[in-house]
Amino acid sequence: MTPTLLLSLFCGGGGVAHAIEGAEHSTAGVQLSAFALQTPARHAIVPALGVWASYTPRPWALTGELTLTRRAKTNDFYGVSAQLVRASALAELAMGTRPMTVHVGAGPALTVSSALTEWGETDAERITRADLGVRARVALDGPLGERLAWSWQVGVASRGVYNWDYDLGAGIGVQW
């Protein structure tokens, strides 16, 4: 039973669902994001580069994301250079009354981060860790002509329990 049918039943009296169903399509592309990365003091906002791929048999979708970001900070006492890679897989509800599709979904995320901290000229320590977490996003995507596709999304992801990152991005890709 599809969510649209459920909604129709919920409406009562055979509600009229004007959603476009059965429009199966796939998209993949590159996305640029503003990444709000939780740090001990506050969220640091850094740019991020990602790729995504979505398989969308409406009203469902499966989306995979891979995102890379880097943060560097230097002051008189220390310098920190950190890289972060996140892979996530999301199960989504995908609906639309136009060729544009709304995705709302969640799934597991694995984040691998590596930070090099340097004190003075000789002392340095690199810490690499992997954190499991959850990822949720709300996204819009649609066609740009016959072959191209666009996407826009706002998302949140956790690293473990206490670190929550936010992101806002837009991308361009292909559809088939």
Add this chain to the structure above:
Amino acid sequence: MVSALRRLGLAAFALALTVGCSTLARVNGAKTLEPGQTQIGVSGSLQQGANPLSTGTIPLPQGEVFVRRGLLPNLDMGARLYLVGAGMDVRYRFYEGERLHLAINPSYGLVMVPFVGSVRGSGSLDVRVPLIAEWELGPRSSIAGGPTLVLRRQRNDFTWSLGAEETARVLRLDAYAGAGLRYSTTRGRVILGVNADLYAQTARHAGPAYAVGADLSFVPQLPKKTPRR
């Protein structure tokens, strides 16, 4: 009389400066305007926890004027002008049932405050993603609500003087995750709505934020189409 108006104006300006934050009140349901249709309205609300000034003190007032325009079937666009800021949004109805409507209403907003106390220049840029479900209670009334995520980049420039004048810029991210409800009733072409929103401030654990308000808007008749010859 002029003096009283001037004092009132100064008081209103001072009040506007103390707001220092974009509005948290919702004025939209999920039903989009028809292409070519326009909606014009005003809204007033009280909100608390929307900025450091109103955290733990009293609810502060916020007011706005807004306009919407139907672009395409199931897609419209709006602009809001509120105290010390403005915003734009797009609303896309992605499900239309007999009585239930679902929409996404992403928006961007900004705030510019010239000074508040030791803050010499303050501003923010935010993005909001409300998911809205609207249920028609009858032919003239409906209730709408749903979750919203607000991400806001806040900037405060401080100036203080301890012998020599010093300045500092503080940047931070505010994130509001919450939900709201709005009841609206239509009388002819006039729409009256009341709303309540409650948010947790998840990025800096500054306690809950809320807004309660009312809005009044007008939807003029659709322009008649000129028959093609």
